[in-house]
Amino acid sequence: xxxxxxxxxxxxxxxxxxxxxxxxILFSDSYENCEKHLLNKLDGMPRELNLTSIRxxxxxxxxxxxxxxxxxxxxxxxxxxxxxxxxxxxxxVTINYSKISLSHREKTYRLxxxxxxxxxxxxxxxxQIIENLDxxxxxxxxxxxxxxxxxxxxxxxxxxxxxxxxxxxxxxxIVDLIGKHIKVKMDYANRSWGLVCADFLANxxxxxxxxxxxxxxxxxxxxxxxxxxxSFGDFESRRASVAERDNDHVLSLYRWLMILTKNDANEKAKxxxxxxxAKIFYKRGTSGSKISFExxxxxxxxxxxxxxxxxxxxxxxxxxxxxxxxxxxxxxxSSYQQYLFRLRNLMLIVDNHLGNVDGALELAVKQxxxxxxxxxxxxxxxxxxxxxxxxxxxxxNGLEFTKALNLAFEYSRMISNYKEVWQLLVxxxxxxxxxxxxxxxxxxxxxxxxxxxxxxxxxxxxDQVMKDINNLEAVLSxxxxxxxxxxxxxxxxxxxxxxNVAVGFFEKIVDENPNVILNYFDFFWFLKAINDTLLTRxxxxxxxxxxxxxxxxxxxxxxxxxxxxxxILRELALFEFxxxxxxxxxxxxxxxxNLFTLESSNVSKWLxxxxxxxxxxxxxxxxxxxxxxxxxxxxxxxxxxxSINSIDSLLQKVRFYTPY
Numbered sequence: 001x002x003x004x005x006x007x008x009x010x011x012x013x014x015x016x017x018x019x020x021x022x023x024x025i026l027f028s029d030s031y032e033n034c035e036k037h038l039l040n041k042l043d044g045m046p047r048e049l050n051l052t053s054i055r056x057x058x059x060x061x062x063x064x065x066x067x068x069x070x071x072x073x074x075x076x077x078x079x080x081x082x083x084x085x086x087x088x089x090x091x092x093v094t095i096n097y098s099k100i101s102l103s104h105r106e107k108t109y110r111l112x113x114x115x116x117x118x119x120x121x122x123x124x125x126x127x128q129i130i131e132n133l134d135x136x137x138x139x140x141x142x143x144x145x146x147x148x149x150x151x152x153x154x155x156x157x158x159x160x161x162x163x164x165x166x167x168x169x170x171x172x173x174i175v176d177l178i179g180k181h182i183k184v185k186m187d188y189a190n191r192s193w194g195l196v197c198a199d200f201l202a203n204x205x206x207x208x209x210x211x212x213x214x215x216x217x218x219x220x221x222x223x224x225x226x227x228x229x230x231s232f233g234d235f236e237s238r239r240a241s242v243a244e245r246d247n248d249h250v251l252s253l254y255r256w257l258m259i260l261t262k263n264d265a266n267e268k269a270k271x272x273x274x275x276x277x278a279k280i281f282y283k284r285g286t287s288g289s290k291i292s293f294e295x296x297x298x299x300x301x302x303x304x305x306x307x308x309x310x311x312x313x314x315x316x317x318x319x320x321x322x323x324x325x326x327x328x329x330x331x332x333x334s335s336y337q338q339y340l341f342r343l344r345n346l347m348l349i350v351d352n353h354l355g356n357v358d359g360a361l362e363l364a365v366k367q368x369x370x371x372x373x374x375x376x377x378x379x380x381x382x383x384x385x386x387x388x389x390x391x392x393x394x395x396x397n398g399l400e401f402t403k404a405l406n407l408a409f410e411y412s413r414m415i416s417n418y419k420e421v422w423q424l425l426v427x428x429x430x431x432x433x434x435x436x437x438x439x440x441x442x443x444x445x446x447x448x449x450x451x452x453x454x455x456x457x458x459x460x461x462x463d464q465v466m467k468d469i470n471n472l473e474a475v476l477s478x479x480x481x482x483x484x485x486x487x488x489x490x491x492x493x494x495x496x497x498x499x500n501v502a503v504g505f506f507e508k509i510v511d512e513n514p515n516v517i518l519n520y521f522d523f524f525w526f527l528k529a530i531n532d533t534l535l536t537r538x539x540x541x542x543x544x545x546x547x548x549x550x551x552x553x554x555x556x557x558x559x560x561x562x563x564x565x566x567x568i569l570r571e572l573a574l575f576e577f578x579x580x581x582x583x584x585x586x587x588x589x590x591x592x593x594n595l596f597t598l599e600s601s602n603v604s605k606w607l608x609x610x611x612x613x614x615x616x617x618x619x620x621x622x623x624x625x626x627x628x629x630x631x632x633x634x635x636x637x638x639x640x641x642x643s644i645n646s647i648d649s650l651l652q653k654v655r656f657y658t659p660y
Contacts, residue, residue, distance in 0.1 A: 002030040003130045005120055006194035008138040009109065010206040020096040022112045023202035025194060026120055028088040031134035031185065038193035041084050049074050057196045058189065059203035072212050075200040079220075082197065090123045091220060092116060093205045094229045113137070115229060119238060122245040123227045126279075132181050138189040138198065201226075240272070249279050250295045257300070260323075261316045270323065277327045293339055297346055307562035310353045311597070317347045337370045338380055345386050352393045353563070355598035360394045367391075385414065385438070389445055396659065399602040399638045401452045405459075408449035415442040435475040443472045444481070447488050452659055454495045456641045483522055490525040495656070500538045502529035503545070510548050517555050520564050524660070526552075527571035534578045535652055549575065558591070566596045567660050570611055577618050589615045603659065605632050610654055617651050625650060 003026060010021040027034045046053050057078070062071035082089050094115045096108070121130055189195045205228070207213045220226035229238055240255035253276045260269040280292045300320075304313030321343055328336040344363055351360040367387050374380040388411050395404040419433050426432075433439055447469045453459040476482050486505070493502040506526040509516055518526060527549070533540050549572075558569065573588035593611050598604035609628035616622045625643050632639050638657070647653040 001028055001128055001130065002033075002132045002134070003028055003120075003124075004031045004034045004134040004136060004194065005117070006034075006136045006138075006192065006198040007113065007116065008189050008195055008198035008202045009112075010199075010202040019206050019208075020108070020112070021093060021202050021206045022095075022109070022116050023091065023093045023198050023205055024116050024120065025082075025197045025201060026090045026092060026123065027085070027194070028124070028128070030132070031136065031183070033087075034134075034194055035192065037085055037087070038197075041081050042078065042193045042196075045078055045081070049077070054193065054196065055190045057199075059200050063203075068207075068210070069212060072204070072216065075204060076216055079197060079200055088124075089225070091201045091226045092120060092123050092229070093201065093227070094119075095205065096230070115238075119229055119241060122241040126247070133183070135182060135184045136192065136194060137184065137186050138195045139186050237268070244272075244276065249276050250292050250299065252276055253280070253296055254299050254303075257316055257320055260319050261312060264315075264319060273323050274327055274330070277324070278331070281327075281331075281333070293342070297342060301346060301349075304350070307560055307565065310350050310562070314347070314350045314354060314356075317343065317350060321347065337373050338383070341367060341370050341374060341380075341387070342383055345383065345390060348387070348390045348394070352390065352397060355397050355563075355601040355604040357394060357398045357599075357601035357603070359599075360397070364391055364394060381418075385411075385418075388414065389441060392445055392449065396449070396452065397601050397603040399606060399632065399636050399659075401449070401456055401638050405449040405453050408446045412442045412446050415439060434471070435477075440472065440476065440481060443468055444484060444488070447472075447485075448491070451488060451491045451495055454492075455645070455657070456638055483519060487521055487525045490529055494529060494532055497536075497656075499529050499532035499536065500540065503533050503540060505529075507541075507544070507548070518552055520556070520568065523552050523556070524564050524567045524571060527568065527575060528655075531571055531574045531578065532652075532655060534575075535649075535655075546579070559595075561595045562597045564660070566592045566598075566607070566611070569595065570614055573618070574614055582618060585618050586615070589618065602632050602636060605629070606658070607660060610658060613651055613654060622650055625653075 005024050005026045007022065007024045009023070010019070029037070045051075046056065051057070059071060059075050062074055066074070079091075094112050096112060117135070120133075124130065187195060189199045204213045204217060208217055217226060221228075229241075236255060236259050240252050240259065243249075243252035243255060253273060256269050256272050256276065260266055260273065263269070281289045284292055300313065300316060304310065304316065321340070324336075324339065324343065327333075344367055348360050348363055348367070351357075351363065364387075371384055371387070375384060388407070392404050392407045392411065395401075395407065415438050418438060422433055422436075446465065450461045450465055454461065473485060476485055490502045490505065493499065493505075502525075506518075506522075506529065509518075530540070530545055530549075553572075556568070558565070569588045569592035573585045573592060576582075576588060577585035589611060593608075593615075596604075596608060596611065598607065606629070609632075613622060613628055629639055629643075642653060642657045645653055645657070647656060
């Protein structure tokens with residue numbers, strides 16, 4: 001389609017007084033047709049408003065010659081007449097709220113003009129495409145001298161659009177017009193009705209803090225006739241709008257959720273999110289909506305899956321849950337359970353990372369309400385299994401290890417039943433199932449739950465479970481699986497009081513690859529094995545171990561907040577203390593306490609108490625058991641088992657039982 005964009009400005013783009021505004025009226029027709037139809041509809045306006053001709057139509061002069069309210073009413077009468085045109089129109093404005101300027105005011109003006117042009121395609125309907133654009137710009141003169149000419153517009157504005165595209169600040173469609181498909185014209189603002197309308201819109205936007213102007217602009221926006229962008233700022237919303245125009249609704253929705261996270265009262269973000277959800281659920285079919293929703297969940301997880309980001313991700317997911325429920329409510333959608341269930345699975349994962357047991361348990365109750373409905377459809381089976389696995393971690397964080405173990409056995413049985421179905425579906429030998437993701441995951445979960453329960457209520461791991469665990473090692477190929485399995489092996493060795501064997505395991509890894517970089521959890525378990533060995537006065541190659549630790553520390557930022565950095569610092573503190581460096585030990589343990597970010601759950605109270613016990617141990621003032629653990633729920637079997645254990649040293653006792 002052919003489009004015409006009339007542009008005018010308000011403000012001097014230099015002083016701090018007033019606003020710097022650039023406005024445009026975008027019409028869905030060619031310049032020639034726009035001029036003809038605008039003249040037809042507006043030619044009688046001078047007579048209606050008791051003026052002489054179009055040359056009298058300048059809103060600043062209206063305000064000077066009449067009072068402000070009457071001037072605004074006159075402008076409204078002109079702009080409202082645009083509704084009678086045989087083609088569509090949309091007002092778009094860019095405002096430099098921050099008053100950031102370039103070296104010269106005209107460069108500031110031109111950059112804002114480039115912004116307006118880059119974003120004009122975002123305001124037209126999805127099904128329309130700008131194939132040709134006539135750009136009509138009001139001339140700017142200061143002391144009789146023309147400030148920006150057609151050559152400036154082509155060189156400083158149009159030719160910068162590809163660079164804006166590279167950083168998602170311009171739509172693909174507008175960049176494709178460069179060349180023969182953009183024509184630039186300049187004219188005086190009072191010789192074209194299109195420029196008169198652009199002038200009126202610029203002036204109204206300049207005064208957008210005044211009540212009458214504000215209400216009218218809000219009305220235009222509500223009717224889909226007005227969009228405001230911020231120049232020299234607000235890049236997030238501009239990029240979100242560009243993504244929507246380029247039909248990347250997942251990216252746009254993600255960006256608007258990020259904006260809403262920064263300001264949960266942002267009504268524009270909320271309204272846009274609702275519109276984008278409608279596009280995803282109504283315009284992409286059942287399969288398309290599922291794919292888009294899953295892509296959004298994946299993007300949210302990838303962006304937030306880091307130690308420092310879980311708190312912000314939790315806020316984003318909660319806001320998204322609210323907007324999603326609101327969308328389903330407003331649109332009276334009944335088959336929504338699978339989407340909320342999938343989102344809440346991710347919310348539970350984040351809660352588990354944060355140690356938010358109370359919130360996770362509340363969410364788990366909601367998940368259980370949906371399980372029976374979703375289980376009737378086999379395509380939801382994996383999602384339900386994921387929830388069952390996530391739920392186990394909730395009880396581990398609550399130090400309810402017996403409950404977690406029972407759920408782990410239940411989960412393992414479900415996977416065994418799935419194995420029978422799998423064999424019917426693929427007609428393959430069961431050996432192949434042992435290397436499947438489902439089998440590996442269930443065995444790992446059962447492995448950890450068993451280790452955590454060792455010596456709790458005299459529990460010991462059965463021979464069959466140990467056999468399954470030992471058989472797992474041969475089928476692992478994923479790097480993270482191997483790391484997790486190795487760490488569970490270390491946990492088992494420490495529970496078996498074979499810490500020197502655990503140290504030897506890590507020494508072998510380093511001997512085979514001196515440049516190896518251990519991940520944070522690998523390094524933590526290595527340190528814990530070393531410290532447990534030193535505490536029991538067993539033989540250890542101290543110079544070699546110290547060298548390995550220092551080498552690994554060169555790859556780690558000890559200022560990173562959150563879990564497991566608090567654990568690493570705790571173990572570094574104990575290592576330094578056992579290396580006769582008490583001052584450094586106290587420094588590390590204080591840092592561990594300061595970086596601790598887990599929420600108020602049993603596991604966080606336990607880990608906090610461990611930090612206190614270590615600190616008191618360094619100071620030679622360790623108290624009794626109940627001094628440290630009185631805040632943990634009294635009915636916790638785990639705490640009772642620890643308290644009655646016969647290990648003399650409180651430090652060694654809690655280190656023996658701790659899940660981390």
